[in-house]
Amino acid sequence: MSETFLPELPQELWRAGKLELAHGVQHALQVIRIATACLGRFLAEIESRGAKDLYGHGSTASWLAEIAGLSRGEAGPIVKRAIALNPTRALDGTEVPPVAPATAAVAALGLVGDERIDQILEILKNLPAEISAEDRAGAEQILANLAPNAGPRQLAKAEANLQDLLNPDGNEPKDPEPKEPRREITLERRKDGFWKLTGLLDDETGARTAAALEAHAQPRPVDEFGQADLRMKCERMGDAWAELLDLAIACPDQPGTSGYRTLVHVTVGLEELKSGLGTACLDFVGTMSAREARLAACDCLMVPVVMGASGEPLDMGRLRRFVTPGQRRALNIRDGGCAFPGCHRKPKNCHAHHIEHWADGGPTDLRNLVLLCGFHHRLIHHGDWEVRVAADGLPEFIPPQYRDPLRKPRRNTLHHV
Structure with missing residues (x-):
């Protein structure tokens, strides 16, 4: 690669505006992804020729680990990904086609990173073995088309749709064996204002708790600008606990x-x-x-x-x-969930946000209300995004200039056909 591919850095980075910083990050991400795709093609060729004949190493992964200063465990997935995306050759010289050629084409343009590539490869691995090569290629093309603008949740949903289409009978269900219930919870407030939660759950309750937390602790989808959820898993689990409490408190039959x-x-x-x-x-x-x-x-x-x-x-x-119960029901029907572009959260996970806050004289009516999940509610209150209700009565969001210089209004299309 020539140095013209590298992003141009201001001599004094601290002088850069937020728009310049955002473009720099986006450019750098694309450069990294293009370089990674290029590295994969080199590794696939080395795999075809044989790392032992070329460099005296037993495998391409062990050779890469040595020259890159990686562990064998770190180098292995890199080589595995390279082989899956690029054609290689068998011992007799015949070409072995890649597992995911459509994904490789998208990756070569720098439009998708390793995380989504690995997710696509795992989805392809889980497809029914008996489907035809044509159906498998069609499924991979669908995933590759989604990947540049989709997050993990959207690809997982696409996987479920593909499984329903290609494997309508599903897998045989298994009945778990229940164990004797035992549940203990201790909650105490610390001197620093935080609360310490400890507990002991039986197998069934623990599994249900884990399932509920995991469902709400999934990373937020990568948005249309490629911004990923950077929270650690423990932070996502903590936020999921808060969401579950919010749902429980919002139940009409909840005491108190x-x-x-x-x-x-x-x-x-x-x-x-x-x-x-x-x-x-x-x-x-x-x-x-x-x-x-x-x-x-x-x-x-x-x-x-x-x-x-x-x-x-x-x-x-x-x-x-x-916000009255009737208004809330109307909001649920109109928005179908969090109205922020690309957000998958359902109405039960959302708050009713006043576009013009009530403290500033904003009325509590549908043209001044919009459903937002906790994360995007905070983003609207404390960030540079703006929200308004358009002439057709539907909410639309105006991104900050550093995300879109033209500030073109965007809508969430996930909740409605």
């Missing part, structure tokens, strides 16, 4: 909450709440910033508390629900 997601006691004045300065008390458990209170107040019960100079409560307003 009556289906309301949050009970917020505002201990600051309206002006402080507008500016985001000050604190609020979340159900008498602890404090939160007024900025966080704005986010929580979008879909909750609000009890305004007027505080005196000495901190004593002078007046407590009446309980008020800002």
